[in-house]
Amino acid sequence: TGAITLDPGYKNSGSCESAITFLDGEQGILRYRGYSIEELAEKACFLEVAYLIIFGELPKKAELEKFENDIRKHTLVNEEMKSIIDGFPKNAHPMGVLSSLTCALTAFNPGVVNVDNEEKMYEAICKIMGKFLVIATWTYRKAKGYPLNYYDNTKPYVENFLRLMFELPTEPYKINKTVLNAIDKLFILHADHEQNCSTSTVRMVGSSHAGLFASISAGVSALWGPLHGGANQAVLEMLEEIQKDGGDSDKFLAKAKDKNDPFRLMGFGHRVYKNFDPRARIIKKAADEVLAELGVNDPILSIAKSLEEKALKDEYFVSRNLYPNVDFYSGIIYRALGIPTEMFTVMFAIGRLPGWVAQWKEMRVNNEPIGRPRQVYVGEPLRSFVEMDKR
Numbered sequence: 001t002g003a004i005t006l007d008p009g010y011k012n013s014g015s016c017e018s019a020i021t022f023l024d025g026e027q028g029i030l031r032y033r034g035y036s037i038e039e040l041a042e043k044a045c046f047l048e049v050a051y052l053i054i055f056g057e058l059p060k061k062a063e064l065e066k067f068e069n070d071i072r073k074h075t076l077v078n079e080e081m082k083s084i085i086d087g088f089p090k091n092a093h094p095m096g097v098l099s100s101l102t103c104a105l106t107a108f109n110p111g112v113v114n115v116d117n118e119e120k121m122y123e124a125i126c127k128i129m130g131k132f133l134v135i136a137t138w139t140y141r142k143a144k145g146y147p148l149n150y151y152d153n154t155k156p157y158v159e160n161f162l163r164l165m166f167e168l169p170t171e172p173y174k175i176n177k178t179v180l181n182a183i184d185k186l187f188i189l190h191a192d193h194e195q196n197c198s199t200s201t202v203r204m205v206g207s208s209h210a211g212l213f214a215s216i217s218a219g220v221s222a223l224w225g226p227l228h229g230g231a232n233q234a235v236l237e238m239l240e241e242i243q244k245d246g247g248d249s250d251k252f253l254a255k256a257k258d259k260n261d262p263f264r265l266m267g268f269g270h271r272v273y274k275n276f277d278p279r280a281r282i283i284k285k286a287a288d289e290v291l292a293e294l295g296v297n298d299p300i301l302s303i304a305k306s307l308e309e310k311a312l313k314d315e316y317f318v319s320r321n322l323y324p325n326v327d328f329y330s331g332i333i334y335r336a337l338g339i340p341t342e343m344f345t346v347m348f349a350i351g352r353l354p355g356w357v358a359q360w361k362e363m364r365v366n367n368e369p370i371g372r373p374r375q376v377y378v379g380e381p382l383r384s385f386v387e388m389d390k391r
């Protein structure tokens, strides 16, 4: 079989060729299909970016309308899914519920498991884009004990997210433009990030032809971890802890630097970005703007800024090229928008969905082989079986 190259964590191994996202970690450049993230966050809307990422080109007006309409055809979720949600305890983490529900969708949509032609693939994509948004918000409604809401086909996608989440039977949800625009921008900034842990998971699971929904469900599970998407929740919890502790972040910086302490500064560092994370820059600026527009004065924002400032001057973080990443400031905006902390990673998942879908599609269209890494065996050599009474 020849010598096997070991590369734990795939730090230097490419797993595929991809035409979706360009990332230059040294220069802090991120582009979807050639368009800079800065420009897309400023000028495009989320579904437009989703279309771009999945199909390769910015949609013409009619193309975008068709895509949105086709998604609308699939925004109903089978009623039996509700009994599955009811089986979860109220305090279940929304990411666990979301991953389970996404996989459960497979049972109610068996036709999308094998997508052997373009038409079926397109249908599977529209289905997941429609249903995922609904079940993602249901994880929150369940935790709150609120009745589950249905998608309103007369309203746009991101506005639906807000209504699905927050509308109550007694209290129609009033859309605030600032909130709507901020969510749109955050979803765009999370939409794809080449071969990160969850995306690689989606491609890996999909490479066995397990189907789109099962692959996305696996992606949700991968995203949940605090070293990946779960960092946004962990950042806010860390900032709250600093606040409770009197606002002094030095103790936390010292803990993060202590090699005998497993604590890490959440929202800091990145496998690929070694100068800055361009998403973090946009989000930091947006946090200032959104909080000002909403008239929110959150002391957590100043704690975050002072923590960042100290870390950026600290030899430990400087020498290791550790900078704030996308998750460092996003939670502060989510909080100002009224999104509860345990839903932060679900927000990331809704934003990342087009990326997962596009990467899965690319993998299938390119007919990539099953993902199957090798290993270097370091266990026992051959030994003889020992009977139970002799052990």
Ligand code: CMC
Residues within 6 Å of the ligand: 009, 196, 226, 227, 228, 229, 230, 231, 256, 257, 263, 264, 265, 266, 267, 268, 269, 270, 271, 272, 320, 322, 325, 326, 327
């Ligand atoms: N706090 C303290 N030390 C850190 C941190 C941190 N946040 N991140 C990295 N280091 C140190 C690490 O201990 C190591 O030090 P040494 O060379 O002395 O052993 C060095 O920096 C290199 O770290 P690494 O673990 O080898 O780097 P990696 O590329 O494997 O990990 C990472 C990248 C993002 C998992 C890591 O930086 C981390 O755990 N950050 C905190 C969690 C976080 O914010 N995750 C979100 C990532 S961005 C969005 C996303 O993916 O969802």
